Amino acid sequence: MGLRANPTYRQRRFGAEVRAIREGAGLSAGEAAAVMRMQASHISNVEGGRTALSPERLRSLVEASGRKGTTYVDALVELGQASGKGWWTEYRDRLRPSLLDLAELEDGARDIVCYEPLFVPGLLQTMDYAIAGYRGGYTRASRPEQDLEVEFRMRRQAVLTGENAPRLHAVIHEAALHVSFGDPATRRDQLVRLLKVAELPNITLQVLPFDGAVAFGSSFTVLRPPVRKLSTVIVAHIERSLYLGDVDSLARYDDWFARLCEVALPPVSGDSRHSPHTVKDSYGLIQRLLYPLL
The missing domain is CATH 1.10.260.40 (lambda repressor-like DNA-binding domains)
Known part of the structure; x- marks a missing residue:
């Protein structure tokens, strides 16, 4: 061989x-x-x-x-x-290898935690939001290439509702919830989707507000398989994302995420809809942003 x-x-x-x-x-x-x-x-x-x-x-x-x-x-x-084969295999030679690696990691994850300071996490995006991000971004990819990546991103989302779906815990900065790409309807539908997916039992969503702690500058995702020692941190970068698996990096990003959870607002939950909002929480903040768009 x-x-x-x-x-x-x-x-x-x-x-x-x-x-x-x-x-x-x-x-x-x-x-x-x-x-x-x-x-x-x-x-x-x-x-x-x-x-x-x-x-x-x-x-x-x-x-x-x-x-x-x-x-x-x-x-x-x-x-x-492992064979490395899955639904993503059909995109081999058509998409960047890093995207296939990401899909394979998500498929094997038991827990996914992520922090996003500027955009809604890809696993939670609506199609219109994803399309607008590609169209208005700085990529030089052709329209067919952009469409293929959007299609791939939408297919990735099936992991959250499939058999043995991982737990997802996302902390999103409030700045990301103001992004509309110039189309209020895109922003409205995206905020509605966040409230809807947060009702799933395997999804926890928190918002880090403008008037909260100083934001962490870089987005990152930690994908944890059943054996956490084999976890991977992906740190987004405009040139090429970093994939980290060493013990020190895993411990460092686990600590940073734990601290983000502490300073972010209480998570959206099924009880949020029926509770009096005497305390500021993630559900109330998203609802406040959504109300003028309805």
Whole structure:
């Protein structure tokens, strides 16, 4: 089998975890190769995500590192053996690989947490809002390319209502709720959708108000599979988004999100509709913004 020219994020992440196990055990590439009965050059390709590693060899490396069989090891074996195929596969060679990586991560997530300072999260956008964002943005993509990305974004949203749907917790800055792309109807329908999806039992929505704490500047998403050690942070960037999976980054962004939740308004909930709004909350703020648009 030839080496992969363009490994997916999942394949690169598997390789990074193998390298972390090897380095954590204090083993050189040659020593690890001897443990797994393979050539040292093979180790480099595995750690770079360019080729696979059998479950037997992975477990022999884990045993040599002094670890015992754990849910993490089982999950890592599963990560390495996954086919990577799903509904997103049909978009291969038509969309940026990073979008396919995102869909695969969402498909395997148990929890998704995200913070957005300027836009409604993609998983919660209406089609008109998404279209307006692409049309009015700075991308040089052609109209057919934009339409394909909007279609892909809308299909991604099915993860929230499908079987084994993940829990989504979103903190959105109030600034994002004022974006209308010049069309009040687009803004109105988007605010209505936020209130509607927030009724789903697996979705928690909070708003960080203008008169609250200083906003965090960058949007980010943390995708957590059943084994949280294999979580991924995606930090949006105009050039290329960062995909982070190291222990320190995961802890740092988990802490930042927890702090955002503390300073944001209480979440939208089913009880919000029937409770007297003597205390400012996310539901009341969205309703206040929506009222002039009705």
